[in-house]
Amino acid sequence: MFPAAVCATPNSITFPETSPDTVTIPAPTAHGDANSSTDAERVNATRPTRIHFTAGKPHQLFDELQPKSEFVVAAHQDCASPRAYTGETERNPGDDHTVTEQSLSGVHPADATGAAAAAAANISEPFDDATVRILSPEGTINATAASEPYLDRIRQAPDELWQTAFRNMTLARAFDREGTNLQRQGQLALYVPAEGQEGAQVGSALAARPQDTLFPSYREHAVGLTRGLDLVNVLALLRGCTNAGWDPATTQGFRNYVLVIASQTLHATGYAMGQRFDGNVGTGDLERDEATIVYFGDGATSQGDCNEALVFAKSFATPQVFFLQNNQWAISVPVRMQSPVPLYRRAHGFGMPGVQIDGNDVMASFAVTGHYLDEARAGNGPAFIEALTYRIGPHTTSDDPTKYRQREEEAFWRARCPIARLEAYLRAQGEDAAFFDDLQVEAADFAADLRRRTLALPEPQPLDMFAHAYATPNATIDQQRAEFVEFENSFQNDTTSGGQA
Numbered sequence: 001m002f003p004a005a006v007c008a009t010p011n012s013i014t015f016p017e018t019s020p021d022t023v024t025i026p027a028p029t030a031h032g033d034a035n036s037s038t039d040a041e042r043v044n045a046t047r048p049t050r051i052h053f054t055a056g057k058p059h060q061l062f063d064e065l066q067p068k069s070e071f072v073v074a075a076h077q078d079c080a081s082p083r084a085y086t087g088e089t090e091r092n093p094g095d096d097h098t099v100t101e102q103s104l105s106g107v108h109p110a111d112a113t114g115a116a117a118a119a120a121a122n123i124s125e126p127f128d129d130a131t132v133r134i135l136s137p138e139g140t141i142n143a144t145a146a147s148e149p150y151l152d153r154i155r156q157a158p159d160e161l162w163q164t165a166f167r168n169m170t171l172a173r174a175f176d177r178e179g180t181n182l183q184r185q186g187q188l189a190l191y192v193p194a195e196g197q198e199g200a201q202v203g204s205a206l207a208a209r210p211q212d213t214l215f216p217s218y219r220e221h222a223v224g225l226t227r228g229l230d231l232v233n234v235l236a237l238l239r240g241c242t243n244a245g246w247d248p249a250t251t252q253g254f255r256n257y258v259l260v261i262a263s264q265t266l267h268a269t270g271y272a273m274g275q276r277f278d279g280n281v282g283t284g285d286l287e288r289d290e291a292t293i294v295y296f297g298d299g300a301t302s303q304g305d306c307n308e309a310l311v312f313a314k315s316f317a318t319p320q321v322f323f324l325q326n327n328q329w330a331i332s333v334p335v336r337m338q339s340p341v342p343l344y345r346r347a348h349g350f351g352m353p354g355v356q357i358d359g360n361d362v363m364a365s366f367a368v369t370g371h372y373l374d375e376a377r378a379g380n381g382p383a384f385i386e387a388l389t390y391r392i393g394p395h396t397t398s399d400d401p402t403k404y405r406q407r408e409e410e411a412f413w414r415a416r417c418p419i420a421r422l423e424a425y426l427r428a429q430g431e432d433a434a435f436f437d438d439l440q441v442e443a444a445d446f447a448a449d450l451r452r453r454t455l456a457l458p459e460p461q462p463l464d465m466f467a468h469a470y471a472t473p474n475a476t477i478d479q480q481r482a483e484f485v486e487f488e489n490s491f492q493n494d495t496t497s498g499g500q501a
């Protein structure tokens, strides 16, 4: 999916004033659906092309920010953006290098207008009577009947919990903006936005105990943040400075990102089987009993790995929560293509509880995840939570969702921002205005600090990826390294399809 490099399938990538060369990579033939491209295009698209990012020139604003980072750019069938690297057309207010002018929560007036358009387009919420919803989009407690079994957890939650939730969500949103900006300025190979999914992520992460283990995919920045992950680790990964991630011992069991869709569901089930075999389940000792959460997407539910993980989890009664973030899109594939029934109902076929929550409701996420984590630790086996949310941004910064979905739909979900509703709730509870103001300042500092530390990271060393694949010498890796070196050297005199672009 995300190679060690940038994904791009533009018609042409041009940096007019930075180099005389133009890099041309075949474009997908229809709406970014690379599956519909011809074999020849696909073969061509797999040829990586080197681009020297010296993007300062077209955008004077970035002159002082933009050093000469260098990435290998590999065209890849995932990527559908003809505009991602084409210069001015990519500039928008969100690309600014500071977040201080942007509110990190709340509905922008433009979004409110969009919500009206969404209403006109007859877009409605996809929930049903079985959906657990507690905090309404307006920020009032308006619990559905399906929420009843979980409400005690909200009644018993201290007020500070929601302040913490709001803070983490706000910082995660600031991280998202900064990550996108850094990528647009050529400082990251790729960024993976999580805007809109903060409620699902922070609520579930806050429900976990320190001894629990959390397996993410690649979009769970807010979960990592909540577990204490220094998010510069994510940026280092996306800048190509590291090939793995971080030490889970320092992140309260928050494991490394994976890019192979659904692979983490198997890792999690295997790990949770181990938790059971080790006897750390059902002892009644709150400090000892452990559980595992695995995060995955709607697209991942179509993978064999995910279904195998569910079978093994049930067979071995693993202490596990399968936390599906149904953001309604698997790149350009809508969830309705993946399943004719709500995804939470699939869990019933595996013989485990399956519950749908409003994924933009941090309270529902906290309460339901807490319930099933307790069940898991008590030895009552796995459960499946579908957090029905929405991916507000592109799949990655290499994607262009305007090619495949309606703006009205985006506006509809933007108006259901998980952060805005918690802010409304907190304000109605009498939270001091200073709390929100201070948090905006903290978020700006947080983002600026991450930017500073990202720019100070050592230059990526491409050959490092071969160094740590195996502990002992390996003939295949040696051969791949030699091929890579030859490939790199081929650029030295190449002015046609690579070189400076």
Ligand SMILES: Cc1ncc(C[n+]2csc(CCOP(=O)(O)OP(=O)(O)O)c2C)c(N)n1
Pocket: 001, 002, 078, 219, 259, 260, 261, 262, 296, 297, 298, 299, 300, 301, 327, 329, 330, 331, 391, 395
């Ligand atoms: C095994 C595998 N198949 C295909 C891909 C390409 N791919 C990358 S992201 C993605 C969509 C994943 O969608 P979803 O599971 O809904 O997660 P989201 O990105 O929406 O968070 C696909 C198919 C991959 N990375 N790994």
Ligand SMILES: [Mg+2]
Pocket: 297, 298, 299, 325, 326, 327, 328, 329, 330, 331
């Ligand atoms: Mg998805």
